[in-house]
Amino acid sequence: MDHMKKVGSSSCNDGVLLRMGLNDNKAGMQGLDKEKINKIIMEATKGSRFYENELKKDQQVNQRIEKMMQLKEKITTQQLLKAQLQVDKLVIELEQSRNLSSTIVHIDMDAFYAAVEMRDNPELKEKPIAVGSMSMLSTSNYHARRFGVRAAMPGFIAKKLCPHLTIVPLNFEKYGKVSKEVREILTEYDPNFMPMGLDEAYLNITEHLEERLNWPEDKRRFFFNTESATEKDKDDINMSAKCNEGGYSFSPVLFEDNTPLMDDHPEQRDRSVENSVIFGTSAEEVVKEIRFRIEQKTQLTASAGIAPNTMLAKMCSDRNKPNGQCRIAPERQAVLDFLKDLPIRKVPGIGKVTEKMLKALGIVTCSELYQQRALLSLLFSESSWRNFLDISLGLGSTHLEKDGERKSMSTESEINTAEDQYNLCRELCRDLAQELQKERLK
């Protein structure tokens, strides 16, 4: 009868918009005229190969949803009750093993590439800019986000949304350099910190916090950067000092409750006490210190999240962006409060597709995810529903994986056997075939 037509057409517009329309999930994109923006995006994209392909993918997702809904219909009250008991048994176990003893920090540079480009070219400040090309943007500054311009959007569409947009080409070498500067700071707080790309990192500062308790104030004192360069990085600082003369000011946000802010004496260049600030021993203070040092060293701001595990820390760092920080206290209730009305889409690992599938089940927030735990255990694979359960309980990794022990590299004797050469050749042919197929699609 009307088998997949219903899902196909009724949620088609909705689905395609979800897939191709504006994703206002990112910081700085609240309260935009989404209707208008989506109209422009759709007009620019309609009829393209890309659009057709996305349509097809969306249909596939719809079919997956249809399958899931059929499965759901067949579930009896009995089965659901049984599932509820089993899942709740697991919930008790998980609760018992809940670990709130680690302090994990997620550091996220604000609009990183765009911020670097603005720092190095003051002309760009005050203007909406994006970094990338007409084909693809890597990031945009907050000004551009007001127009709906965001990362992963092609530049030519962004130009339609914001005709005055300046697109700066990528300069990875530069971003890598800045990233290295930031990492030099981070490693002091956790030598095993885990970088995620150039602009993000996780730190486990549990040990640092313990040691820090016994530190004298002098070890927690940091100086405002002045025109004179520090021993290292002379070149970089000289270059940026030029940009500063006009009136670069240090973020006031950091010092709401820290008094010694002295913007009246820019001529003071020595490392005098008035030119310094002392940070406390709490996790918040540590993170303020990290952010202060990053800003002093690079003139760029970062946002941060502090929480008992990586998942929560990441979501936390998003909360007060840009140039802010947020902490979830290491208490079960604080974790649950944070999750209560949080849309599942905010959770790392939950993207458009999973969002849509769960929405079909009436699940939008993390609390709803928890309420439906029994049903989910019957509809999804074990790894999926257990992941959903972890999310809804606010559980995540409390330590940072060392990727030290990768799968051992093949030794030279293993590489050059005839068999391996044959396999390599086969793989290359397969890849080539794949490429060709992709091309045909275009």
Added chain:
DNA sequence: ATACATACC
């Protein structure tokens, strides 16, 4: 076992 899909930066 392999291809295909989802998600992240």
Added chain:
DNA sequence: TACTGGTATGTAT
């Protein structure tokens, strides 16, 4: 004109 490319992990066949 033009919708990334690399990596990790999960799903489907």
